[in-house]
Amino acid sequence: MFDGLLNMRKTCDVCGVRFERQAGESVGGMYLNLGLAELSAIPGFFIVDALFDPPFIPHLLFWLAYTLVFCLLFYRHARGLWVSIAYLTGGLQTDDDYQKARDRQPPGR
Numbered sequence: 046m047f048d049g050l051l052n053m054r055k056t057c058d059v060c061g062v063r064f065e066r067q068a069g070e071s072v073g074g075m076y077l078n079l080g081l082a083e084l085s086a087i088p089g090f091f092i093v094d095a096l097f098d099p100p101f102i103p104h105l106l107f108w109l110a111y112t113l114v115f116c117l118l119f120y121r122h123a124r125g126l127w128v129s130i131a132y133l134t135g136g137l138q139t140d141d142d143y144q145k146a147r148d149r150q151p152p153g154r
């Protein structure tokens with residue numbers, strides 16, 4: 046699905062399905078990524094606060110850094126999850142024009 050670390054391909058190499066049918070569809074994957082980061086960081090903040098009562102500012106900075114690192118590490122998974130949601134809801138299909146353009150390209154592209 047990916048070309049490099051963070052760059053998603055336009056189509057699947059195996060079946061030719063187009064991942065992002067309209068501009069801005071990838072925003073769903075980003076919402077998913079940020080939502081999961083916050084869903085883990087906010088309870089984590091309160092659990093650690095209740096158990097260990099750390100100083101507020103370092104504690105807050107830790108969870109801000111956690112959110113950033115989580116978003117970076119989970120980016121590809123979130124995009125993949127979003128594509129799977131699109132697949133399960135019937136939002137992914139192959140296009141004849143895309144398929145023909147893909148077939149004209151030399152292998153490995």
Ligand SMILES: [Zn+2]
Nearest residue numbers: 057059060061
């Ligand atoms: Zn495929």
